[in-house]
Amino acid sequence: MSWSNWSGSVNAAGVVHLPRTEDELGALVRGATTVRPTGAGHSFMPLCADDDVIVSLAELDGRLTIASDRRTARVPAGWSIKRVTHELWEHGLALANQGDVNPQSLAGAMATGTHGTGLELGNLATFARGFRLVGPDGQATWCDASTEADLFEAQRLSLGMFGIATEIECDVVPAYxxxxxxxxxxxxxxxxxxxxxxxxxxxxxxxxxxxxxxxxxxxxxxxxxxxxxxxxxxxxxxxxxxxxxxxxxxxxxxxxxxxxxxxxxxxxxxxxxxxxxxxxxxxxxxxxxxxxxxxxxxxxxxxxxxxxxxxxxxxxxxxxxxxxxxxxxxxxxxxxxxxxxxxxxxxxxxxxxxxxxxxxxxxxxxxxxxxHWAKRHTLTRDDVNALYPMAERYRAVRREADPAGKFLNPHLEGLFS
CATH class of the missing domain: 3.40.462.10 (FAD-linked oxidases, C-terminal domain)
Structure with a gap:
């Protein structure tokens, strides 16, 4: 099936795949020329658009795992925020903050810096403590602050350019x-x-x-x-x-x-x-x-x-x-x-x-x-450089993680290739 975003203003000819296992996802990525992940399509920019392979993780196998100290949880990245928060509630836990809608995938919300409101509360990407990523070769790796630290720092707000996240370790709080x-x-x-x-x-x-x-x-x-x-x-x-x-x-x-x-x-x-x-x-x-x-x-x-x-x-x-x-x-x-x-x-x-x-x-x-990266804007590469002092380091990590640009599309290539 072809893909369009929530408002119907962004469309793509790429075929949407819904892998059920990480092995199946790895094979899809390995065999694709280009591939873009998609969640609920709440981006108004063409972040998810691709003419080759578009991947949704809505049906990927996975389960919630709570850390022994109950301060973090490992969550399937493709789960919707609605599902994540319902499952956390069953364990007496919650996210510290949310936005005003919940169909988005957790990975998509973090990858774009989606947020709620609160003077002392950060965007959802600030909750992330680690990621399991399927890279361009189809193999899965883990990154966090002490393992592949640069990759982790870039992946915290990734726009989907460093791999396909299948699991996210994130901060949680007692239910309220x-x-x-x-x-x-x-x-x-x-x-x-x-x-x-x-x-x-x-x-x-x-x-x-x-x-x-x-x-x-x-x-x-x-x-x-x-x-x-x-x-x-x-x-x-x-x-x-x-x-x-x-x-x-x-x-x-x-x-x-x-x-x-x-x-x-x-x-x-x-x-x-x-x-x-x-x-x-x-x-x-x-x-x-x-x-x-x-x-x-x-x-x-x-x-x-x-x-x-x-x-x-x-x-x-x-x-x-x-x-x-x-x-x-x-x-x-x-x-x-x-x-x-x-x-x-x-x-x-x-x-x-x-x-x-x-x-x-x-x-x-x-x-x-x-x-906001997922909302309408007209930034150019020069604008990104002027607004973000870490932009070139971010691009360097992207090139190392994905040398052939498999996870790019024309919109992202213009900003970050």
Whole structure:
């Protein structure tokens, strides 16, 4: 079968294979000219696209193994975050943080620096402690901080270029429960108090429709043990979908529709096991650009983006999402220069987005932003060199791990060959 990403905007002619054993995977890789791994297809860039072999590990044999100290676990890399967190919960364990959806494979989420929100919480790649990798010769090797250390450092955020990960050793924490609150707040208030709230609460994020003056604030806080929530989402999508479709047919109505929508009541309350509260159902297709901004200019950058959209009355139909992520030391992580404010810009998949994102990207870049690797961006090789001091060392490790470039595709070759 051929492959396309979640939004349908990236397609590839390569055949998707679902090996059931590591030996079968090794044979596929050994016999391929080029091969790319794929998870749930949540990348908006052509990271997984290939015209030869595309490999999904969704059906690969594997099991969860808990370390004796219960501080780490070895997890099949192709398992979805939903499956990983469910299995960990059965053992009284959890991930320290998650994003707001959970179909992605654990390997794919780590390989792209996917994250949740939290002033002191890093992206998912910071949880990794070791990897089992099938290399271009089809053979499996292990890397961690003391074994093949350079390979491990590069693999922490790998974009799938150093081999096919079949097992990941990652940090885990004791299972915990969360209470979710959703409410509307004036944008002026949130701009003034956001970092104060972020210091007080474990998780604070907000959505901001650019043509409205209020934001949707979402907070998560640990709570006492309780049953799973009755719903699997933080907000229903039916009415939003109807407004999106009206806006797609008559784009000049988008500003008015947003203001009308934000007049409605919004009070959400859920609580339950952490892995049931972090994710929500997201079924409306969209395109996304996300830039990780220095935290000191995050709110300023968002304000400039909103001012630009309002001045031109641009039909941006989705809200911005604003989150915080801690700094890390991963070579190609957008967070390795310091803590960031992650600003996600979305557009309904039925509406034009390319020119819109191009203009927005100029604002992001002018404020020192770095893009999320899996979200829309136009970085060149020179941009990568300017933004990432470890870029050439990263490329050197890639050349050593995969001299013939078996795990490259045209998009990655332009940046990292």
């Amino acid at each position: 429960h969360l209470r979710e609150r959703i409410e509307k707040r004036p944008w002026a208030e949130i701009r003034e108090r956001y970092f104060e709230l972020a210091r007080e609460l474990r998780h604070v994020e907000f959505w901001f429709f650019p043509h409205a003056d209020t934001v949707i604030l979402k907070t998560l806080e640990p709570c006492d043990p309780c049953d799973p929530p009755p719903t699997t989402t933080d907000m229903e999508e039916a009415s939003f979908r109807r407004l999106l479709n009206i806006g797609a047919m008559v784009p000049p109505l988008v500003p008015t529709l947003q203001r009308l929508m934000m007049r409605s009541e919004m009070h959400g309350r859920r609580k339950g096991p952490a892995h049931t509260i972090f994710p929500s159902d997201r079924t409306i297709p969209f395109e996304e650009m996300e830039y990780e901004m220095p935290q000191s200019v995050g709110l300023e950058t968002l304000d400039e983006l909103v001012t630009w959209i309002r001045k031109k009355r641009l039909p941006v139909s989705f809200p911005f999402e604003f989150r915080l992520v801690a700094a890390d030391d991963i070579w190609m992580s957008p967070m390795n220069a310091g803590p960031v404010a992650a600003i996600s810009m979305h557009q309904y998949a039925k509406m034009p987005w390319r020119d819109l994102f191009l203009e927005a990207e100029a604002i992001f870049r002018a404020h020192g932003g770095r893009p």
